[in-house]
Amino acid sequence: MLSKVAERVYWAARYLERVESTARMVSIYDTLLFDLPRQINLGWYNLIVINSLEESFHERYSVQDERNVVKFLLGDDTNPGSIVSSLTAIRENIRTTRDVIPGDTWELVNELTQYVQENLNQGINRRHRHEFLDSIIRACQQIMGLWQVSMPRDKAWEILRLGQNIERADMTTRNLDAAVATIAQVEDDDFAVNAHQTIWGNLLRSLSADQPYRRAMRASVKGPLVSRFLMQDAQFPRSLRFCLDDMVAASQALPRSETVIGDIQRLHKTVMARAEDTEPGPELRDVLNDLQIALQYLHFTISSTWFLNEQDAQQAVAQ
Amino acid sequence: MSIDWKQYELEPGFYDELISSPGNPRVPARQLANYLSTLTEDELQSRMLASDATIRDMGVSFTVYTDGENIDRAWPFDIIPRVISANQWEKTAAGLKQRLQALNMFIDDLYHEQRIIKDGIIPEFVLKQSKNYRPECEGIRPRFGVWAHVCGTDLVRDGDGQFYVLEDNLRVPSGVSYMLENRSIMKRVLPEVFEKVSIAPVGDYPEALFNMLASLSPRPGDSPVVAVLTPGIFNSAYFEHAFLAQRMGAELVEGSDLVVGKDDCVYMKTISGLERVDVIYRRIDDLFLDPEVFQPDSVLGVPGLMRAWRKGNVALANAPGAGVADDKVVYAYVPDIIRYYLDQEPLIPNVETFLCYDDKQREYVLANLDKLVVKPANESGGYGMLVGPHSTKKEREHFAELIKANPRNYIAQPTLALSTAPTLVGRSKVEPRHLDLRPFILQGESSYVTTGGLTRVAMKKGSLVVNSSQGGGSKDTWIVG
Numbered sequence: 001m002l003s004k005v006a007e008r009v010y011w012a013a014r015y016l017e018r019v020e021s022t023a024r025m026v027s028i029y030d031t032l033l034f035d036l037p038r039q040i041n042l043g044w045y046n047l048i049v050i051n052s053l054e055e056s057f058h059e060r061y062s063v064q065d066e067r068n069v070v071k072f073l074l075g076d077d078t079n080p081g082s083i084v085s086s087l088t089a090i091r092e093n094i095r096t097t098r099d100v101i102p103g104d105t106w107e108l109v110n111e112l113t114q115y116v117q118e119n120l121n122q123g124i125n126r127r128h129r130h131e132f133l134d135s136i137i138r139a140c141q142q143i144m145g146l147w148q149v150s151m152p153r154d155k156a157w158e159i160l161r162l163g164q165n166i167e168r169a170d171m172t173t174r175n176l177d178a179a180v181a182t183i184a185q186v187e188d189d190d191f192a193v194n195a196h197q198t199i200w201g202n203l204l205r206s207l208s209a210d211q212p213y214r215r216a217m218r219a220s221v222k223g224p225l226v227s228r229f230l231m232q233d234a235q236f237p238r239s240l241r242f243c244l245d246d247m248v249a250a251s252q253a254l255p256r257s258e259t260v261i262g263d264i265q266r267l268h269k270t271v272m273a274r275a276e277d278t279e280p281g282p283e284l285r286d287v288l289n290d291l292q293i294a295l296q297y298l299h300f301t302i303s304s305t306w307f308l309n310e311q312d313a314q315q316a317v318a319q
Numbered sequence: 320m321s322i323d324w325k326q327y328e329l330e331p332g333f334y335d336e337l338i339s340s341p342g343n344p345r346v347p348a349r350q351l352a353n354y355l356s357t358l359t360e361d362e363l364q365s366r367m368l369a370s371d372a373t374i375r376d377m378g379v380s381f382t383v384y385t386d387g388e389n390i391d392r393a394w395p396f397d398i399i400p401r402v403i404s405a406n407q408w409e410k411t412a413a414g415l416k417q418r419l420q421a422l423n424m425f426i427d428d429l430y431h432e433q434r435i436i437k438d439g440i441i442p443e444f445v446l447k448q449s450k451n452y453r454p455e456c457e458g459i460r461p462r463f464g465v466w467a468h469v470c471g472t473d474l475v476r477d478g479d480g481q482f483y484v485l486e487d488n489l490r491v492p493s494g495v496s497y498m499l500e501n502r503s504i505m506k507r508v509l510p511e512v513f514e515k516v517s518i519a520p521v522g523d524y525p526e527a528l529f530n531m532l533a534s535l536s537p538r539p540g541d542s543p544v545v546a547v548l549t550p551g552i553f554n555s556a557y558f559e560h561a562f563l564a565q566r567m568g569a570e571l572v573e574g575s576d577l578v579v580g581k582d583d584c585v586y587m588k589t590i591s592g593l594e595r596v597d598v599i600y601r602r603i604d605d606l607f608l609d610p611e612v613f614q615p616d617s618v619l620g621v622p623g624l625m626r627a628w629r630k631g632n633v634a635l636a637n638a639p640g641a642g643v644a645d646d647k648v649v650y651a652y653v654p655d656i657i658r659y660y661l662d663q664e665p666l667i668p669n670v671e672t673f674l675c676y677d678d679k680q681r682e683y684v685l686a687n688l689d690k691l692v693v694k695p696a697n698e699s700g701g702y703g704m705l706v707g708p709h710s711t712k713k714e715r716e717h718f719a720e721l722i723k724a725n726p727r728n729y730i731a732q733p734t735l736a737l738s739t740a741p742t743l744v745g746r747s748k749v750e751p752r753h754l755d756l757r758p759f760i761l762q763g764e765s766s767y768v769t770t771g772g773l774t775r776v777a778m779k780k781g782s783l784v785v786n787s788s789q790g791g792g793s794k795d796t797w798i799v800g
Binding site (some may be wrong): 092096254316 | 552561564565570571572573575576578579580581586587588589590591592593
């Protein structure tokens with residue numbers, strides 16, 4: 001498999017995952033707003049901080065209100081992680097990998113892009129936002145379902161799995177971070193316990209994790225348990241551990257994967273070493289932040305192992 | 320209202336491919352014409368919608384450059400096919416093979432002894448001033464002595480119903496993917512006709528192309544690694560590059576995916592490391608192939624590629640330098656070239672051509688600019704042409720200056736009465752539209768010609784320009800036995 005094709009497949013998978021995760025993240029905040037007691041002043045700007053987008057946000061907007069934040073995350077083409085930008089990136093990558101990705105993907109991605117462009121205002125205004133985000137999530141799942149049922153389990157498939165899981169792991173750390181950050185804003189009063197439960201419950205629901213959580217943990221929704229579940233559960237596809245395990249399996253099927261597997265195993269260790277038993281706070285946020293940086297390094301390792309071929313090319317010319 | 324062939328208004332003086340006189344379809348088209356006239360207006364409309372939907376689904380698109388931006392647009396397609404009898408096609412195909420064989424012997428001769436010049440058949444300055452002659456290629460011996468492995472030859476039918484060769488495209492001819500896609504569209508749009516009429520299939524082209532390319536491999540016996548080299552996604556024919564690579568099971572590569580090693584072999588960068596490439600079907604122009612030899616600032620090519628090719632470590636199709644025969648002045652000599660190398664009479668005639676470097680012929684051209692079509696010798700895509708009968712006085716004066724300044728670079732031909740075929744206009748009206756035909760010819764160890772080819776149609780009424788870059792569309796081409 002050509003390195004360039006591998007790189008494009010990897011990014012197509014990452015961006016598709018990012019579209020779905022961004023839609024999910026905005027929807028956490030959206031439903032939270034309905035559930036939380038009126039006294040709690042929830043900051044939409046948290047979403048910008050959590051995604052490390054402060055700088056590019058401020059180049060565009062001065063007011064940190066809901067409208068601007070949502071617009072920036074969904075429809076802003078100057079934000080490379082927005083849904084609109086991610087879709088453009090998916091299109092370009094799919095266009096150039098049509099020989100390894102199922103042909104129908106192209107049409108589905110076009111449909112989704114068109115839908116988002118035509119209905120963007122529905123997402124920005126709160127009244128139809130849920131419906132809008134829900135349609136995006138469904139369309140993403142349709143594409144992933146297509147891949148799942150029709151792709152041969154060849155190298156392209158393993159690369160796709162890598163892209164999907166690294167993005168998913170990154171987004172799980174960010175979603176978890178969002179919840180912890182929100183809890184920090186809840187004042188410690190009579191409403192606090194209720195509000196905490198609402199926030200954790202919403203986090204689980206937005207990741208479609210509420211039922212799996214209950215089955216796996218056999219307990220009510222509590223901060224320490226939720227964060228343990230999202231980090232360490234062996235079976236839930238969005239838990240950090242699951243994503244890392246899946247990446248190891250994918251890498252094992254690829255050539256020259258020793259360094260990549262080493263990196264993933266180190267990450268795995270950090271994740272499994274956590275033993276949350278009190279309400280997560282700033283300390284967990286630091287860990288999540290470190291994990292995000294480690295995932296970024298993992299990306300560099302993946303890229304230099306399979307995409308760049310710099311060393312190979314230099315060796316061939318210098319022999 | 321369904322189609323009434325009696326109402327079809329033939330253009331006087333032009334040959335129509337399907338209808339010989341109002342109400343009378345030609346023999347090979349009879350069943351098709353009869354079937355079409357049984358369809359109601361609504362049925363026709365739904366067939367057209369089906370073809371549009373199929374094109375969208377297949378993602379057939381053609382990129383057109385406008386102000387640096389490029390846009391994809393659906394390739395305009397007419398659902399009424401053009402029909403040619405198998406009998407006539409057989410003769411035409413033989414003529415096309417003959418032509419490419421002679422052209423390859425000509426190119427090989429030019430890069431070696433240049434006998435044809437020494438024998439006085441072609442004047443030396445034609446070669447000396449050719450933009451596409453590559454001194455870097457002298458003395459090289461590609462396998463089978465073949466330089467132009469893939470050729471797209473444009474055929475036109477004049478008022479007399481005879482096929483003429485209009486030009487030979489020996490550099491990077493495109494359009495074959497549209498020929499293949501057009502057939503798949505038609506199978507979905509008019510499946511009933513395929514049951515009744517025996518239409519020769521066209522689908523073996525990718526296989527034939529792959530076999531030809533594989534036969535060029537410098538490591539015969541092994542299963543060769545074949546790659547299609549594309550300039551990238553912004554090229555107007557990118558769709559076709561991807562399409563052919565996919566159909567052949569070849570790798571689609573860009574210059575940056577390849578590297579030439581110290582051992583002068585070409586490698587592609589894969590996730591397992593470097594893998595040797597044996598045959599490159601290159602879809603980029605000579606001058607961009609290798610920055611070490613040609614344009615130093617080219618980022619499309621691969622440094623060292625020419626070195627690898629000269630050493631015989633990789634095959635390039637078409638070979639660099641093959642474009643020397645893709646020159647409209649050389650074109651005028653092709654009948655002589657066929658006689659010289661093959662000692663045969665050409666099976667398909669050329670269009671009458673006036674060479675502007677010849678004083679007498681130039682005088683005639685300058686005096687008759689309003690009747691002639693003037694073409695630069697080395698352009699393709701229908702650019703930089705003067706169509707005399709449709710030109711203004713100012714344009715003619717401009718071209719007269721150009722010709723006088725650089726006579727070697729211009730040829731002129733009579734305005735052809737390009738044949739027509741019925742084309743659907745509006746909901747159920749058929750009107751004649753002008754068209755040409757581009758068959759594709761392959762030559763490696765043996766020769767191959769597509770069954771029919773790509774029929775290009777000028778979709779505008781009265782227009783004679785069929786290029787897709789200038790508003791042309793296409794039709795399926797049926798060879799009917």
